[in-house]
Amino acid sequence: MSSVIEIKVPDLGNVAEIDIIDVPVSVGDVVVVEQTLAVMETDKATMDLPSSAAGKIVQLHIKVGDKVAQGTLVATVELGGASAPAETAPAPKAEKPAEAVAAPVAPAEPPKAAPAAVVAATPVSTEQTSHDGLKAHATPSVRLFARELGVDLAKVTAGTGRKGRILKEDVQNFVKRIMAGASVPGATGAGIPSIPAVDFTQFGEVEEKQLSKIKRLTGQNLTRVWLNLPLVTYHDEVAIDEMEAFRKAVNNGLAKDAVKVTGLVFIMKALVAAMKQYPAFNSSLSADGERLIYKKYFHLGIAVDTPNGLVVPVIRNVDQKSIFELTTELAEKSQLARQGKLMPADMQGGCMTISSLGGIGGTAFTPIVNAPEVAILGVTRSKVQPVWNGASFEPQLMLPLDITYDHRVIDGAEGARFMEALKYYLGDVRRLLL
Amino acid sequence: MANSTPIQAEVLVLGGGPGGYTAAFRAADLGKKVVLVERYPVLGGVCLNVGCIPSKALLHVAQVIHEADAFAEHGVTFAKPQIDLDKVRSWKESVTQTLNQGLARLAKQRNVTVVSGYGKFTSSTSLSVEGEQSVQVVNFENAIIAAGSHPTQIPVFPNDDPRLWNSTDALALKSVPEKLLILGGGIIGLEMATVYHALGSKISVVELMDQIIPGCDKDLVTPLQRRIKKQYDNLWLQTKVTRIEALPEGLKVSFEGKNAPESELFDAVLVAVGRRPNGKLIDAEKAGVVVDEAGFIAVDKQQRTNVSNIFAIGDIVGNPMLAHKASYEGKIAAEVISGHKAGFDALTIPSVAYTDPEVAWMGLSETQAQAQGVDYEKAVFPWAASGRSLALGRNEGLTKIITDKSSGRLLGAGFVGPGAGELLAEAVLALEMGADAADISLTIHAHPTLSESFAFAAEMIEGTITDLYIKK
Numbered sequence: 001m002s003s004v005i006e007i008k009v010p011d012l013g014n015v016a017e018i019d020i021i022d023v024p025v026s027v028g029d030v031v032v033v034e035q036t037l038a039v040m041e042t043d044k045a046t047m048d049l050p051s052s053a054a055g056k057i058v059q060l061h062i063k064v065g066d067k068v069a070q071g072t073l074v075a076t077v078e079l080g081g082a083s084a085p086a087e088t089a090p091a092p093k094a095e096k097p098a099e100a101v102a103a104p105v106a107p108a109e110p111p112k113a114a115p116a117a118v119v120a121a122t123p124v125s126t127e128q129t130s131h132d133g134l135k136a137h138a139t140p141s142v143r144l145f146a147r148e149l150g151v152d153l154a155k156v157t158a159g160t161g162r163k164g165r166i167l168k169e170d171v172q173n174f175v176k177r178i179m180a181g182a183s184v185p186g187a188t189g190a191g192i193p194s195i196p197a198v199d200f201t202q203f204g205e206v207e208e209k210q211l212s213k214i215k216r217l218t219g220q221n222l223t224r225v226w227l228n229l230p231l232v233t234y235h236d237e238v239a240i241d242e243m244e245a246f247r248k249a250v251n252n253g254l255a256k257d258a259v260k261v262t263g264l265v266f267i268m269k270a271l272v273a274a275m276k277q278y279p280a281f282n283s284s285l286s287a288d289g290e291r292l293i294y295k296k297y298f299h300l301g302i303a304v305d306t307p308n309g310l311v312v313p314v315i316r317n318v319d320q321k322s323i324f325e326l327t328t329e330l331a332e333k334s335q336l337a338r339q340g341k342l343m344p345a346d347m348q349g350g351c352m353t354i355s356s357l358g359g360i361g362g363t364a365f366t367p368i369v370n371a372p373e374v375a376i377l378g379v380t381r382s383k384v385q386p387v388w389n390g391a392s393f394e395p396q397l398m399l400p401l402d403i404t405y406d407h408r409v410i411d412g413a414e415g416a417r418f419m420e421a422l423k424y425y426l427g428d429v430r431r432l433l434l
Numbered sequence: 435m436a437n438s439t440p441i442q443a444e445v446l447v448l449g450g451g452p453g454g455y456t457a458a459f460r461a462a463d464l465g466k467k468v469v470l471v472e473r474y475p476v477l478g479g480v481c482l483n484v485g486c487i488p489s490k491a492l493l494h495v496a497q498v499i500h501e502a503d504a505f506a507e508h509g510v511t512f513a514k515p516q517i518d519l520d521k522v523r524s525w526k527e528s529v530t531q532t533l534n535q536g537l538a539r540l541a542k543q544r545n546v547t548v549v550s551g552y553g554k555f556t557s558s559t560s561l562s563v564e565g566e567q568s569v570q571v572v573n574f575e576n577a578i579i580a581a582g583s584h585p586t587q588i589p590v591f592p593n594d595d596p597r598l599w600n601s602t603d604a605l606a607l608k609s610v611p612e613k614l615l616i617l618g619g620g621i622i623g624l625e626m627a628t629v630y631h632a633l634g635s636k637i638s639v640v641e642l643m644d645q646i647i648p649g650c651d652k653d654l655v656t657p658l659q660r661r662i663k664k665q666y667d668n669l670w671l672q673t674k675v676t677r678i679e680a681l682p683e684g685l686k687v688s689f690e691g692k693n694a695p696e697s698e699l700f701d702a703v704l705v706a707v708g709r710r711p712n713g714k715l716i717d718a719e720k721a722g723v724v725v726d727e728a729g730f731i732a733v734d735k736q737q738r739t740n741v742s743n744i745f746a747i748g749d750i751v752g753n754p755m756l757a758h759k760a761s762y763e764g765k766i767a768a769e770v771i772s773g774h775k776a777g778f779d780a781l782t783i784p785s786v787a788y789t790d791p792e793v794a795w796m797g798l799s800e801t802q803a804q805a806q807g808v809d810y811e812k813a814v815f816p817w818a819a820s821g822r823s824l825a826l827g828r829n830e831g832l833t834k835i836i837t838d839k840s841s842g843r844l845l846g847a848g849f850v851g852p853g854a855g856e857l858l859a860e861a862v863l864a865l866e867m868g869a870d871a872a873d874i875s876l877t878i879h880a881h882p883t884l885s886e887s888f889a890f891a892a893e894m895i896e897g898t899i900t901d902l903y904i905k906k
Binding site: 137139143147150 | 843867868870
């Protein structure tokens, strides 16, 4: 008899709920190590769940649509696929009717005709009936109604009937509240009128497509920030001729197949230097808005455009890493992000975020802060511009910068000074050494 | 034996008692193709054929005899009743037959296929029914086991002697023995005692526990106990029957208990010491269904057994073994199979002893409240203060309610007195609706009725009663 191993959902960082969106294997399949058993999706990314063992899947404990968490049992795998044939053969076991004493467990079962039948040691409960009927103050019809909707009456606390009796309407309202909460978790209760639905087919042909989960959740998050944070965006530009000359010189000295240093890495270094000078940019406001939490570490989020939507991998301890280390890490993380393989932990803990559209174009934009961070740096495409040097116009490579900040934490003047500091470092990257 | 072609059922129901036929009819009404297997030629099970219904017919006979007799005291004297046992029996049988025919019609109207014979599982999707002439195989998608229970037999007794009865024998009304011993002071034993006492038998009751109807609060049982002590020859409590010898002159019964004689001779003995589930008699293990040592099948709130397509209801899933529990469960099983989100959600299963006086109770008993440490309040209204009860020539009844001390919510209730079983319904409804003492006392009850007593008991809790004077 070969041994059997249980594969569970690994630690994915601080993530409460993970959706199973695909299960490409089925019972009986022989899998190899690292083969994808399931595809999981969190609010930030989708990722594969690799098999940690090679063998035959004897039981699958998850299906598409399940919500899992760290430790959830995914599959039972029989180690070593070699024993598979013996198991898959139907092999009708000879039934011995008189096998000594009647064992209390595991009666000799005839071959089962109905694959649907589930046999358990105890009755298979299909619902959670935790509530004690005597405690829920509701009539039998309301209890039935709650059962049909899957509502645990113990959670419907305020009955509006006589003496606190839970009425049918209370169950309905309970469900409505939950439904409303689930679809608009970012709702502030400000009573903002919703945008009316429009039938676009009256104007022409249309096609509807489901938003990806990342997009939906990003949307909720951005709405929440937009409604909660007083945002200010401040624009400026800096001459980066010298930084570019230096960068090109560095890249020229590299081997042909080496990862080339990008301007973004210099911007990251300069941003951290400015954050050290103005610690308010490396802070978060406490939830009650009464205290400012200063961070002693320097992790930067880098917004990456992927086919599924916007994701923000976080590069840790930017202050302690060399330009080359950052270049390599940035390339790896961006690659994983585009493949949808970032782990949730890769996207947590950022202090400030950089959103660079430089590869595409633009002169300025107003990025939205990735709360609970307090500021975000937007970068668009640099271009050569005539700059008055006091005597004549001189061509200079100008990089546009946009800083959006939470005005509850950062004043306008502080924001301007922070931009000046950033320009100071980018204008001559040697200053980063000082 | 000939084998007929297997029939296919979406829902197979094994057992045609109140649980089984309710489940079958409900499933059929929900659009399922239903096969109902019953070992006897008629539907209705123990309840209809050899239980609740025939016993109620005979108990009504007893009531008429007693009432006629009792009114001699109040100025109305009848002649001593002439009892034509054959006629009484055939009247009882006509009652059950009417209901049997009704059930057969209801099954037909719903296109429920009724297969007669002894059904046993052969797998988790098939059952074989041994009929008189042939064996019928039924293949099913879902099954509901409603195979009931049978009277407990005590192996050391001379069970083959026709003078040793179980409840079915007693209901057959073959003869009226001069001296009848009822072994077991529970509901079934005492109901049969009531019947045979009215028909002229001298009754002795022997019970192991220190009260009759164990499980019911003692104060509710006391009026019945007092009355039968007067009517019957003997009521031996805390007494054991150690031996029954079949002698030509009668059954010699040996006792062991404080007031009981060493032995006594009876013309018949009714063994009414409970019922055993039929779990071990249906080859449930071939379907993979787990049956416990006692013969019970465990189920969840959806009545589902450990095998997902097999459900079980009624006596076979546990106590109390009552028809109204079985039919409630039957509906749940049928609805769950049909995709409804049903579940066992009743707060109580009411109990009634159709003795004279009747004893009925529901919800939390005082004994249970004490055992569970519930902070309760109780009130007992004596029917001696009820005009209606006195007008019936009776004064021994009681109405008792148990409420939650802090909220006043009804937790349990009990009645003893004529018609107590009918009064119980209001208490069950009040409990299910979450009524408290004030709700009950502020509901206007018709006067003069026995049902008033329920409101009076609630008024005692509320301190608003005027029909009694309770010194503060």
